[in-house]
Amino acid sequence: MVADDKRVIIRIKNVSKSYGEMQVLKNINLDITNGEVLVILGPSGSGKSTLLRTINGLEEIDGGEVFINDELYNSNKIAELSGKKRAEVGMVFQQFNLYPHLTVMENVTLALRKVKKKSKKDAVEIAAPILKKVGLESKVNSYPRELSGGEQQRVAIARSLAMQPKVMLFDEPTSSLDIELINEVLGTLIQLSKDGMTMIVVTHELSFARRVASRVAFLDKGELIEVGKPHDVIIHPQMERTKMFMNKIYNEKSSLHSIKKRGSINIGIGYYAPPMCYTENGEDIIGFDADLSRLIAERLDVSLNFVRLRNEDRINYLLTGRIDACISKLNHTKSRDHIIDYSVSYLKNCKKVLMYKDSICSLDELAAKKIAYVVGTSTAEEIETCLYNHGYNRPSFVAFEDNDKAYEAMISGAVAGYAGDEIIMNYYRNNHKTDAELMYHPDICCHSYFAVGVAENDSEWLNELNNILIDIYNSGDYEKLFRKWFSTKDKKFLVPLEKWFG
Numbered sequence: 001m002v003a004d005d006k007r008v009i010i011r012i013k014n015v016s017k018s019y020g021e022m023q024v025l026k027n028i029n030l031d032i033t034n035g036e037v038l039v040i041l042g043p044s045g046s047g048k049s050t051l052l053r054t055i056n057g058l059e060e061i062d063g064g065e066v067f068i069n070d071e072l073y074n075s076n077k078i079a080e081l082s083g084k085k086r087a088e089v090g091m092v093f094q095q096f097n098l099y100p101h102l103t104v105m106e107n108v109t110l111a112l113r114k115v116k117k118k119s120k121k122d123a124v125e126i127a128a129p130i131l132k133k134v135g136l137e138s139k140v141n142s143y144p145r146e147l148s149g150g151e152q153q154r155v156a157i158a159r160s161l162a163m164q165p166k167v168m169l170f171d172e173p174t175s176s177l178d179i180e181l182i183n184e185v186l187g188t189l190i191q192l193s194k195d196g197m198t199m200i201v202v203t204h205e206l207s208f209a210r211r212v213a214s215r216v217a218f219l220d221k222g223e224l225i226e227v228g229k230p231h232d233v234i235i236h237p238q239m240e241r242t243k244m245f246m247n248k249i250y251n252e253k254s255s256l257h258s259i260k261k262r263g264s265i266n267i268g269i270g271y272y273a274p275p276m277c278y279t280e281n282g283e284d285i286i287g288f289d290a291d292l293s294r295l296i297a298e299r300l301d302v303s304l305n306f307v308r309l310r311n312e313d314r315i316n317y318l319l320t321g322r323i324d325a326c327i328s329k330l331n332h333t334k335s336r337d338h339i340i341d342y343s344v345s346y347l348k349n350c351k352k353v354l355m356y357k358d359s360i361c362s363l364d365e366l367a368a369k370k371i372a373y374v375v376g377t378s379t380a381e382e383i384e385t386c387l388y389n390h391g392y393n394r395p396s397f398v399a400f401e402d403n404d405k406a407y408e409a410m411i412s413g414a415v416a417g418y419a420g421d422e423i424i425m426n427y428y429r430n431n432h433k434t435d436a437e438l439m440y441h442p443d444i445c446c447h448s449y450f451a452v453g454v455a456e457n458d459s460e461w462l463n464e465l466n467n468i469l470i471d472i473y474n475s476g477d478y479e480k481l482f483r484k485w486f487s488t489k490d491k492k493f494l495v496p497l498e499k500w501f502g
């Protein structure tokens with residue numbers, strides 16, 4: 001079987017196609033091997049859909065040949081393919097084209113019965129596991145109108161798969177879906193590729209292309225301009241036309257583009273972590289992060305929507321585009337590095353353990369105690385690493401919903417210490433005084449920085465954001481903000497200017 005691995009499944013040889021005077025495909029040559037996922041990118045009207053239609057024999061061609069599994073599948077001599085043969089190539093379109101009067105199961109089994117002449121029972125036996133695979137086993141008796149766009153598209157994929165095609169073609173399968181439904185359909189495609197299906201996908205989802213494609217092809221005005229590894233074609237294209245296209249689509253995909261189009265910015269901010277962000281008596285959101293957000297929106301000249309987030313939702317909201325930026329005491333940590341990008345840092349931070357004076361002496365003792373931390377933060381992970389580096393075990397961390405509860409637990413003695421951000425814990429020490437004396441454990445200090453989180457690979461937006469932050473610094477607004485929210489004792493948390501330039 002291994003020898004089969006690099007077998008060419010789709011061979012496109014010198015394919016040309018014109019509509020009247022206009023040549024839409026110009027001498028296309030491309031081989032796709034077993035299990036490959038080829039993503040086709042290209043501007044509207046460049047011939048992507050026409051190419052897919054010539055591959056599955058829906059379109060006559062003027063010159064050249066298409067072979068599937070070494071069998072001639074399309075050429076200028078093949079008048080029409082039988083339905084049975086066409087079934088070897090499955091195709092999924094932007095529009096799902098489901099029959100509205102048929103249930104999910106009926107939609108998926110229709111071609112099996114009409115083209116493959118299966119009995120109803122046999123057809124259902126084939127379709128059921130496929131519907132399960134695309135996550136629709138509970139929807140078999142629903143009608144298309146009762147399904148979301150993402151579910152309808154997965155029915156269309158199941159309908160194609162039921163014909164047991166050798167290759168699958170997808171023509172912008174997520175273009176008509178809302179942003180939150182795109183991922184579920186892309187998830188199905190990722191699963192298919194893991195199962196070894198050979199696929200050609202026309203899509204503008206660059207992150208999908210970068211993650212899943214074996215190769216990316218760029219088509220422009222009917223010409224195949226560049227084919228290669230995703231990273232090479234998308235990030236480091238060789239040809240001028242490819243470079244121009246990638247720049248344009250990155251700009252359009254940029255949050256900066258949508259912020260300006262909307263006239264508003266969506267900023268993810270935490271629930272309760274004074275003095276960074278909090279509310280009092282149901283008033284407006286206040287705090288350093290809230291004011292920084294306001295300064296950024298002002299400089300962008302757009303209105304500001306706060307999206308209140310639990311700590312554990314911050315990254316997810318960025319990844320799914322529900323927020324343009326996360327300004328929520330977000331620590332720059334290694335584990336987050338490869339999924340999001342950060343602005344320049346705006347505050348130094350230090351993770352410490354607050355406790356009653358001299359209550360925990362050695363690190364050994366600390367490792368044996370119950371320590372409070374706030375759920376969804378990187379605190380436990382950072383402190384664990386710090387202890388590990390000194391050769392000690394992880395204490396038993398107890399998660400609390402917010403800083404108030406973690407602080408209270410320490411004061412009441414329910415836990416021996418409260419691990420968190422020093423700049424936030426200082427606020428508690430100043431504002432919630434107790435009779436007893438508190439201190440930070442002298443041997444624990446994990447340095448990190450607070451920065452604005454943005455989605456990965458959006459250099460357009462990240463550059464603009466950094467320019468704005470640097471302007472906020474240079475204009476003196478940063479220092480005003482600092483003095484408003486922190487005491488002079490906290491001066492050490494100011495980030496020096498050189499740090500702002502990365």
Ligand code: ADP
Pocket residue numbers: 019024042043044045046047048049050051
């Ligand atoms: P893409 O999918 O890249 O947007 P298409 O393959 O749909 O591009 O179209 C390529 C070119 O062929 C376009 O200029 C389009 O207007 C033209 N075209 C597509 N289908 C037809 C058709 N049936 N008759 C005439 N022109 C067509």
Ligand code: MG
Pocket residue numbers: 048049050171
């Ligand atoms: Mg198209």
